[in-house]
Amino acid sequence: MSSPYFQQLATETRRARVNLCSQLNEQHRQLNEFSDAKVNLHEVTEFYRWGYLSDSSLVEANAAYAKASCKEFSERLLTLPRELRDMIYGQLWNRDPPPLGQMVWPNRAHTWQTRCSGPPCMCLEHLPHFIDLNFVGAQVAYEMLEALKRVAAKYIRDYTVNAGELQNFCTADVFHVGMTREEVLRRMDLTISMGQFVYGDEKTLEETQAILEEDIEEATGLLQQMPFEKPRAVTFNITHDHAKAVNLAQVLQSLQPTFEALRDKGFQMRLHYINHNLEIDWQLGSAVWDWSVEEWRTNMRKLGDLNVGFPLHVQDAQDPEKTLTEEQFKNQDPTWDIIARHLYGVNMDM
Ligand SMILES: [Zn+2]
Known part of the structure; x- marks a missing residue:
């Protein structure tokens, strides 16, 4: 840390922090004058977004004020060198609790839009306002998301997406800055829920076979295009409660080439x-x-004692209840056989 470059960076960071604080103080003062409310800019923004302010004229005035202040703030931010901006973004994400959760598990009212034609718009209103380009402008929103990409895996290990949502996840420009959710969260482990592909009765399967095949094809196509940036886990989660799954073998067969292709890529x-x-x-x-x-053939019975390379597994292994009864074994064995044959390509007849 003794090089002149770092010393200069440290001085500039201190100066930038002081500047930011004084800007915030100034905004705080203006805001107090404006609405006589003893709340800071962030809180007003959040109040506005959560609809706590019921008087519509006040809501609009606050919204306009919050947006204008954030835009002005962004403009000043962009006059700083990128290294300093990155430090500031990093501080925003690396808070306790980190606001990452608001992005990964947003408010229930939030839906990831595919059809929004872009700003000005409300489709990002339930996300942290500092990634909403309606507040901070496109460049700061983009840089903020790049910073999020760098820190995401530090706080949350795994992101779960439904197979039916993959199109949106992998391709939609949901932040309106040319970045998909897949790209932002690319350093985290990924779980894809695929239970919806498995059916419990022949009739439903017959009626929807064509659509089901299309859906699986779309999902696997998207997954195969997923770029490999660093080794990380990709989990196919198949959860269903059918006593007899009528198309499990078919589904696994359709998934198998993708499962292997991703493994060969390094996932x-x-x-x-x-x-x-x-x-x-x-x-x-x-x-x-x-x-x-x-x-x-033999590992299903002792799965709890094996290291299968799945971190969650360890907890289960310590559960004494997990010893299989003969009846459980008889019920479960056909499914085990299907998985071995059709997803892992094991020749169980050998
Ligand atoms: Zn929008």
């Missing part, structure tokens, strides 16, 4: 298969790729 491919009806909760991590046919 740690995992399967989490849950069927409460059959009391199944199998977590199969990267270690199972190395199993021999014989191991596949």
Whole structure:
């Protein structure tokens, strides 16, 4: 830290912080004058967004004020060098509690839009306002999301997306700054919920077979295009409660090429298969790729004692209740066989 560059950076950071504080103080003072409310800019913005202010003229006035203040703030921010801006973004995300949760699990009222034609708009109103370009402008919103991408995995390990939502997740410009959610969250582990593909009765399957095939094809196509940036886990989560799944083999067969292609790209491919009806909760991590046919035949019974390369698995292994009864084994074995054959390509007849 003794180089002149770092000393200068430290001085400039201190100066930038002092400047930012005085800007905020000034905004605070103006705001107090404006609405006589003893709240700071951030709170007013949040109040506005959560609809706590019921008087519509006050809401509008506050919204306009908050937006104008944020825009002005962004303009000043953009006069700083990028290194300093990144430090400031980093401080925004690295708070306790980190506001990342508001982005990963936004308010229930939030939907990830595909059809919004862009700002000015309200489609980002439930997300932190500092990634909403309606407040901070497109460049700051973009840089803020890049900063989020860098810190995301530090706070939350895994992001879950429904298979039906993949189109939006991988392609939609939901922040209106040319960045998808897939890109922003690309350093976190990813779980894709695929239970919806598995059916419990032939009739429904027959009626919707064509749509189902299209849906699976779309999902796998999107997943195969997912760029590989760093080794991380990608989990196919198949949760369903059908006593007899009528198309499990078919579904796994359709997923298998993608499962393998992603593994070959460098992702740690995992399967989490849950069927409460059959009391199944199998977590199969990267270690199972190395199993021999014989191991596949015998490992279901001792799954709790094995290291399968799936971190959650350890907790389950300590649960003494997990020892299989003969009846459970009989109920579960056909499903195990289908998974081995159709997702992992194991020749169980050998
Ligand atoms: Zn929008």
